[in-house]
Structures are given as C-alpha cells and as structure tokens.
Amino acid sequence: MIWWAAAGAAADVTNGEPATQFGESGYFRMTLQSALAPVAINRMHNWNLRLETPSGDPVSGANVTVTGGMPDHDHGLPTAPRATGTVNDGQYLIEGVKFHMNGRWELTIGVETATQSDAATFVFEL
Amino acid sequence: MLRPALVLVSVAALGLGAWWMAQLPPEEQFSAEEKVLVRSLWIGNLAALARDPSNRVADDDEAAQLGRRLFFDRRLSANGGVSCATCHKPERYFTDGLPTGQGLRTGERNTMGLVGAARSPWQFWDGRKDSQWSQALSPLESTVEHGANRMELVRLLSEDMAYRTAYQAVFGELPPVGDPERFPPQASPLGNEEQRTAWEGMSTADQHAVNQAFANLGKALAAYQRKLEPGPAPFDEFAGAMLAGEDARALLSGAAQAGLKLFIGKASCVHCHNGPLLSNNEFHNTGVLPAVGQLPGLGRAQGVREAIEDPFNCLGAYSDDHNGCAELRYAKSGDDVIGAWRAPSLRNVTETAPYMHAGQITTLREVLEHYNRADLALVGHNEAKPLSLTRAELRMLEAFLNTLTGPLSADPRWLTPPN
Ligand SMILES: [Cu+2]
Numbered sequence: 449m450i451w452w453a454a455a456g457a458a459a460d461v462t463n464g465e466p467a468t469q470f471g472e473s474g475y476f477r478m479t480l481q482s483a484l485a486p487v488a489i490n491r492m493h494n495w496n497l498r499l500e501t502p503s504g505d506p507v508s509g510a511n512v513t514v515t516g517g518m519p520d521h522d523h524g525l526p527t528a529p530r531a532t533g534t535v536n537d538g539q540y541l542i543e544g545v546k547f548h549m550n551g552r553w554e555l556t557i558g559v560e561t562a563t564q565s566d567a568a569t570f571v572f573e574l
Numbered sequence: 575m576l577r578p579a580l581v582l583v584s585v586a587a588l589g590l591g592a593w594w595m596a597q598l599p600p601e602e603q604f605s606a607e608e609k610v611l612v613r614s615l616w617i618g619n620l621a622a623l624a625r626d627p628s629n630r631v632a633d634d635d636e637a638a639q640l641g642r643r644l645f646f647d648r649r650l651s652a653n654g655g656v657s658c659a660t661c662h663k664p665e666r667y668f669t670d671g672l673p674t675g676q677g678l679r680t681g682e683r684n685t686m687g688l689v690g691a692a693r694s695p696w697q698f699w700d701g702r703k704d705s706q707w708s709q710a711l712s713p714l715e716s717t718v719e720h721g722a723n724r725m726e727l728v729r730l731l732s733e734d735m736a737y738r739t740a741y742q743a744v745f746g747e748l749p750p751v752g753d754p755e756r757f758p759p760q761a762s763p764l765g766n767e768e769q770r771t772a773w774e775g776m777s778t779a780d781q782h783a784v785n786q787a788f789a790n791l792g793k794a795l796a797a798y799q800r801k802l803e804p805g806p807a808p809f810d811e812f813a814g815a816m817l818a819g820e821d822a823r824a825l826l827s828g829a830a831q832a833g834l835k836l837f838i839g840k841a842s843c844v845h846c847h848n849g850p851l852l853s854n855n856e857f858h859n860t861g862v863l864p865a866v867g868q869l870p871g872l873g874r875a876q877g878v879r880e881a882i883e884d885p886f887n888c889l890g891a892y893s894d895d896h897n898g899c900a901e902l903r904y905a906k907s908g909d910d911v912i913g914a915w916r917a918p919s920l921r922n923v924t925e926t927a928p929y930m931h932a933g934q935i936t937t938l939r940e941v942l943e944h945y946n947r948a949d950l951a952l953v954g955h956n957e958a959k960p961l962s963l964t965r966a967e968l969r970m971l972e973a974f975l976n977t978l979t980g981p982l983s984a985d986p987r988w989l990t991p992p993n
Contacts, residue, residue: 544904
C-alpha cells in the first residue's frame with residue numbers, strides 16, 4: 449500500500465504513466481492513466497480508471513463522474529467527459545477528455561456506490 | 575505638455591527593447607521553455623489535415639472542383655446576386671472587410687476567414703455546426719445571406735448540365751426533381767410559410783432524398799474549403815531558422831521578437847491562441863461587448879444547443895460515419911459557456927479587420943487595449959485578466975501580430991472562380 453501511494457505521487461500522468469490516489473474520504477483507491485501519451489493539448493482522448501477498495505478489491509458498477517479545469521485560469525474542462533464501467537474488474541473508460549491550453553490542470557474523479565461516495569483530484573502540468 | 579513627453583518615452587522604450595533584443599546572441603533570445611512555445615506556433619508544426627469520416631468525399635478532388643464552382647456561383651441565391659465569395663473574398667483571406675456580413679441583407683456577425691477553418695471541430699463564432707459540410711447549408715438558406723431554399727438548389731444541380739455531370743460522378747443519382755407532382759418549385763422546412771407548406775406536402779422519402787442531395791452540396795463545398803490552408807508568414811521564417819539553431823535575428827524586427835515573447839509569456843495570449851493556427855478553436859468568454867444596438871449574445875451556450883439538435887450533424891442521417899463524432903458526443907453545454915465565442919485563428923490577422931464576432935473592434939491596437947483592460951463581461955465572466963502592459967509593450971505585441979500574414983498554401987486555382 450505504501451508502495452502504491454509512493455508510486456502515485458511520483459508518476460507522470462502526462463506521459464501516460466498510471467497515477468494512484470486515495471479518495472478524500474478514504475473509501476476508494478483510484479488509478480488513473482491517460483490513453484494518449486504524452487498528453488497533448490487540443491486532442492480528444494480517453495483515460496482509464498481502475499477503482500479499488502483500500503485493500504485492493506476491484507469496485508465495479510460505481511457511478512463515476514469526471515470534472516476538472518484550470519483553477520489558475522478560473523475555467524473548467526472544454527468538454528464533458530463521461531465514464532463507462534466494465535462489469536466486474538473495477539475498470540472504467542473515461543471518454544471525451546480534452547485540454548485546450550498549457551498550464552496546471554485538475555481532473556476530479558467522483559465515485560458513488562450504493563453506500564459510499566468519494567472523490568480524488570489529480571493535478572498535473574501540461 | 576505631458577503628452578508629447580509620454581510619446582517620446584514610449585517610443586524610446588520601444589526602440590530600446592527592440593535594440594536590446596537584436597543585440598542578444600540568438601541562443602539567448604529565447605529560453606528553452608520559450609522555444610518549446612515558439613515551436614508550437616510555428617507552421618512547420620502544422621499536422622496533416624485530419625480526415626473527416628462524416629464526409630466521404632472530403633478529400634476527393636472532383637468533389638473539391640465541384641465545390642469550387644459552387645462557391646463562386648451567384649445563382650445559389652434568391653436574387654442571383656450572392657455567392658459564398660460575396661462575403662468570403664479570396665483576396666481578403668476569405669473575409670469581407672465589413673463589421674458584419676452583407677448578403678441579401680446585413681447580418682449580425684462578422685464574416686470569418688476560411689483559411690485553415692477545416693481544422694476546427696466547430697464552425698461559426700458560436701460553434702453551432704460541427705462540420706464544414708453542415709455549415710455550408712446554413713448561409714444558403716439564411717434569409718439575410720443567400721436566401722435560397724434546398725429544393726431550388728437541388729433543382730439547379732439537376733438542371734445545369736455541368737453540375738449534373740459533376741454531381742453524379744461524385745455522388746451518384748440525383749432525385750427526380752423534374753417531377754412536379756412530387757417536387758414543388760420551392761420547398762424547405764426552414765423557408766417562408768409557403769415553402770414550409772410545400773415541404774410538408776412532400777413524402778418523407780422525397781424529403782430525405784432532397785436533404786441528401788442538399789447535404790452532398792455541402793460536402794462538395796467542404797471538400798473545396800479543405801484546400802484553403804495557411805502558408806508560412808515572416809514569423810514562421812524566423813521561428814524555423816531560430817529552431818534550426820541559425821541566427822534568425824534579421825528575419826524579424828526587434829519589436830516583433832519582443833512582442834512574440836510577450837505573446838507566449840506575460841500577455842498570456844498563447845493560453846487560447848495556441849498551436850500553428852494560433853487558436854485552440856475552443857470557446858472563451860473574453861468580455862467583448864455586444865455591437866451597438868445588439869443584446870449580449872449567449873454565444874456558445876446557444877451554439878452547442880443548436881449543434882446537438884441539428885439534423886445535419888455528425889450523428890444525423892446525412893453523416894457518412896457515426897462512429898467518431900467525439901466532439902459532438904462530449905460537447906460541453908450549460909452556464910460555463912454563456913457569452914463564450916470561438917477563439918479565431920490569428921493567421922493573416924492584419925488583413926482580416928474588423929475583429930471579433932460582430933466586428934466590434936476596428937484595429938489591432940484597439941484589440942490589444944481591450945485585452946489590457948479586460949473589463950468585466952456583460953454576461954458570464956471574462957476569462958482574460960487585466961494585463962497592465964505599457965504602451966510600448968502593446969506596440970510590440972502589435973508588431974508581432976503583423977508578422978503572421980503570408981500567402982496561402984494552396985494551388986492558386988482554388989483562389990479564383992472556374993471559367
Ligand atoms: Cu486555462
């Protein structure tokens with residue numbers, strides 16, 4: 449677990465490496481990875497999300513939302529990405545992601561299951 | 575007494591900045607980070623034009639030839655006097671020099687240049703169209719622009735022998751519009767009352783056939799407009815030489831080089847005007863006031879609604895491929911995009927005045943003053959923040975903007991009507 453967290457902190461998501469973070473409420477561990485590497489501006493692309501419990505069991509069937517933007521510029525994402533999940537292995541595909549300028553970006557993954565809700569914000573520089 | 579002194583000081587500052595830039599050895603003019611940004615704007619970094627799967631004939635040369643003929647043909651209008659080229663003049667980088675377009679009547683928006691426009695996922699200032707083929711259908715039936723209707727346009731394609739032959743070679747059979755029982759003289763679901771009634775009197779199959787031929791007309795016009803690509807400007811000569819490690823100092827005035835530094839640095843223009851077209855083709859609220867006598871427009875908030883509902887969009891019945899269409903599927907709507915307009919390309923910007931979505935701003939100097947002030951927006955909120963640039967810096971930025979004009983990278987035949 450320590451290894452996971454450390455790897456997450458060091459990972460360069462903009463280069464297609466997976467980054468792992470715990471949700472703010474600690475219910476879920478989220479591993480986010482861009483399918484486009486390196487991430488380039490003005491290109492529509494997908495991301496992959498792996499959703500697990502803190503002990504590493506996959507969480508399927510959750511309602512996953514994706515929001516984000518550039519806090520320094522006071523604007524959101526240029527698109528409205530959507531996440532679709534597979535049946536049983538905790539894998540989600542996030543489609544319709546685009547960044548339209550260079551600078552510091554945030555992607556916030558919201559997760560809701562029947563009993564728990566959580567969110568993690570990934571921050572990176574393009 | 576104060577004013578002449580101020581002018582003197584700013585002229586001196588401009589001269590000094592320019593002189594100072596020109597004295598630096600080339601490897602010190604721009605930092606490594608700045609060079610990355612300069613490369614991103616350089617035309618050498620322009621990718622090949624992406625395919626448009628929604629238009630099967632997008633890269634068909636015969637379709638482009640047909641599109642060229644249509645583009646310059648004034649018969650495609652209610653009064654026989656308006657063609658696409660009436661407003662999109664090749665000699666003015668496909669703009670008209672007017673605040674707002676002038677067809678059958680005066681429109682409400684500034685005529686956009688078409689150079690490199692095929693690269694934008696959204697068309698129009700508010701992005702209410704998601705392809706150029708779908709875009710083309712709109713001025714044809716607009717009562718302030720061409721004022722034609724789809725029925726008479728398809729009839730023209732059918733009755734003019736040159737059109738008929740060219741159309742059929744590219745798209746196949748035309749609907750039998752010569753049959754007066756099935757095809758009224760004028761008809762369109764967007765026309766006047768008479769034309770709408772005539773349209774409603776047609777069978778669904780015949781409506782569909784006319785829509786298909788109408789969409790094909792748009793696809794030929796789109797194939798033509800894909801040829802209108804930007805070519806290298808003085809900025810690109812400079813950037814190319816500098817990035818190749820050559821001494822590029824003489825290729826751009828010192829003021830323009832200083833302006834380039836501001837553009838990608840302190841003035842933050844590159845946030846939105848990025849990439850080799852100097853535009854991300856996305857929607858931003860920059861607090862441009864509505865034209866005198868107009869209410870503030872909703873901009874993208876309205877445009878995205880129209881794009882989603884458009885029967886001629888990428889997911890509609892007349893698109894040649896529904897698998898992609900990611901831009902439309904994941905388009906953002908809602909309050910975030912109120913008062914947002916599409917950032918235009920700044921290629922050839924010296925030649926495309928007046929500026930902004932309703933031609934509200936006449937000169938580049940005034941555009942720069944607008945950004946420097948960054949007043950609050952009337953609707954939504956202004957993404958651009960006040961810049962506190964000096965007069966000398968504004969002049970440098972202007973000098974840089976004036977280095978973005980170059981000849982098109984298109985076979986000259988695309989710039990003239992066919993004979
Ligand atoms: Cu931003």
